[in-house]
Amino acid sequence: GAVVSQHPSWVICKSGTSVKIECRSLDFQATTMFWYRQFPKQSLMLMATSNEGSKATYEQGVEKDKFLINHASLTLSTLTVTSAHPEDSSFYICSAPDRAKTGELFFGEGSRLTVL
Amino acid sequence: QQQVKQSPQSLIVQKGGISIINCAYENTAFDYFPWYQQFPGKGPALLIAIRPDVSEKKEGRFTISFNKSAKQFSLHIMDSQPGDSATYFCAASGNAGNMLTFGGGTRLMVKP
Numbered sequence: 001g002a003v004v005s006q007h008p009s010w011v012i013c014k015s016g017t018s019v020k021i022e023c024r025s026l027d028f029q030a031t032t033m034f035w036y037r038q039f040p041k042q043s044l045m046l047m048a049t050s051n052e053g054s055k056a057t058y059e060q061g062v063e064k065d066k067f068l069i070n071h072a073s074l075t076l077s078t079l080t081v082t083s084a085h086p087e088d089s090s091f092y093i094c095s096a097p098d099r100a101k102t103g104e105l106f107f108g109e110g111s112r113l114t115v116l
Numbered sequence: 117q118q119q120v121k122q123s124p125q126s127l128i129v130q131k132g133g134i135s136i137i138n139c140a141y142e143n144t145a146f147d148y149f150p151w152y153q154q155f156p157g158k159g160p161a162l163l164i165a166i167r168p169d170v171s172e173k174k175e176g177r178f179t180i181s182f183n184k185s186a187k188q189f190s191l192h193i194m195d196s197q198p199g200d201s202a203t204y205f206c207a208a209s210g211n212a213g214n215m216l217t218f219g220g221g222t223r224l225m226v227k228p
Contacts, residue, residue, distance in 0.1 A: 034215050043218045104165075108159050112157070
């Protein structure tokens with residue numbers, strides 16, 4: 001099946017710093033990617049839809065200036081958590097649909113962010 | 117708002133038993149209903165999915181039952197195994213490949 005890769009898989013940073021998380025579709029092109037956030041023992045909550053070549057679409061309540069999304073190519077989307085604070089500590093997961101085939105959404109392995 | 121409601125939140129089943137997880141949705145525009153399995157520290161992986169034009173889909177030990185009029189669908193895991201212990205999420209979207217709305221998740225534990 002298609003593979004979506006995330007990097008880093010885990011990161012620890014100090015409060016106030018910025019962290020970039022990459023999401024790559026390894027064997028298919030994705031004009032759209034979705035970013036989810038998952039707190040411990042909770043479900044996945046959609047943060048934003050990343051669109052190649054255009055601005056991301058953010059869900060209600062998600063701060064655009066804090067969670068910067070860039071979808072620079074058909075295989076790469078990045079999420080930058082700016083001025084991170086402890087409450088931003090979470091599991092961030094991206095997904096991408098393989099529209100050339102079934103359209104099935106493939107998820108990355110997730111990135112665990114811990115802000116000290 | 118919670119457009120997809122999932123129950124139970126947790127489930128304990130003996131090895132060889134049947135695990136049943138239920139979901140209900142509100143948005144009648146949903147027409148794609150996948151189930152995902154997630155192990156700790158990992159991303160979700162697609163188990164099985166169904167569209168409203170069929171009432172049941174079976175793949176190996178996993179079966180989805182779908183009731184369009186009741187706006188409900190369920191996952192049945194037959195002959196449950198300890199390796200099935202994970203968190204299961206139902207989801208829904210307007211089409212395969214579109215953003216998914218997830219249920220709250222069910223933590224399944226299969227006892228040996």
